[in-house]
Amino acid sequence: MNVLEVKHALKILGKKEVVRGVSFEVERGQLLAILGPSGCGKTTTLRMIAGLEIPDYGEIWIDGALASRSQKIVMSQKERHIGMVFQDLALWPHMTVYKNIEFGLKTIGLTRAERQKRIEAVLGKVNMQKYANDYPARLSGGQQQLIAIARAIVTEPNRTYAKSVAEAVLLHSEQVVSG
Numbered sequence: 381m382n383v384l385e386v387k388h389a390l391k392i393l394g395k396k397e398v399v400r401g402v403s404f405e406v407e408r409g410q411l412l413a414i415l416g417p418s419g420c421g422k423t424t425t426l427r428m429i430a431g432l433e434i435p436d437y438g439e440i441w442i443d444g445a446l447a448s449r450s451q452k453i454v455m456s457q458k459e460r461h462i463g464m465v466f467q468d469l470a471l472w473p474h475m476t477v478y479k480n481i482e483f484g485l486k487t488i489g490l491t492r493a494e495r496q497k498r499i500e501a502v503l504g505k506v507n508m509q510k511y512a513n514d515y516p517a518r519l520s521g522g523q524q525q526l527i528a529i530a531r532a533i534v535t536e537p538n539r540t541y542a543k544s545v546a547e548a549v550l551l552h553s554e555q556v557v558s559g
Contacts, residue, residue: 381408381444382405382406382408382441382444383406383407383408383410383442383443383538384406384412384429384440384441384442385404385405385439385440385441386403386404386425386428386429386440386441387403387438387439387440387441388402388403388438388439389401389402389403389425389428389435389437389438389439389440390402390435390436390437390438391421391424391425391428391433391435392436393424398419398421398424399421399424399425399428399435401438402421402425402438403438414426426464428440428448429442429447429462430457430460430464431447431448431453431455431456431457431460431462432457434448434452434453435449435450435451436450436451437450437451438450442455442460443538447460458487458488460538461535461537461538462537463531463532463533463535463537464532469516469524469525469527471524471528471531472516473515473516474515475515475516476512476513476514476515477503477508477511477512477513477514477515477519478512478513480516480531481499481502481503481527481534482499483531484534484535485498485499485534485535488535498534498536499512499534502530502533502534503530505530505533506526506527506529507526508523508526508527508530511523511527
């Protein structure tokens with residue numbers, strides 16, 4: 381069974397087709413790269429997979445279950461168990477590194493002790509423990525990337541998507557994703 385199937389996905393924003401008939405399948409353990417020029421719909425495709433956008437036409441299947449079909453969300457974002465590292469990293473400037481990472485854990489209902497344990501573990505995986513109380517603006521761009529990755533994987537999603545090649549490599553490196 382494929383872990384992800386995108387079938388004839390179409391997305392129109394305004395009057396422009398930003399994703400036109402995209403189809404692909406991903407098997408368990410497979411690493412997929414979506415390549416193309418700026419504005420060709422790579423991010424929009426990822427957003428549709430994550431449930432942040434609704435395809436105007438086509439289907440998205442996750443682990444054999446229908447997630448989206450032609451202007452309808454069938455599976456909620458939460459049910460998709462997807463972590464995502466956004467191109468702009470989407471770190472909240474008014475929150476510490478710890479609070480940025482904790483945000484997703486609060487939505488899944490973990491206790492404070494469970495959240496703390498997971499945050500400490502993920503900060504260890506990305507070697508950023510000493511920055512837990514710092515704000516994103518005090519970190520380098522590379523350090524901010526690591527915090528965005530930590531936030532994406534701390535909820536233990538079934539799959540994780542990254543907007544850039546560098547982040548995808550980091551997500552799949554032994555240093556970041558294994559304990």
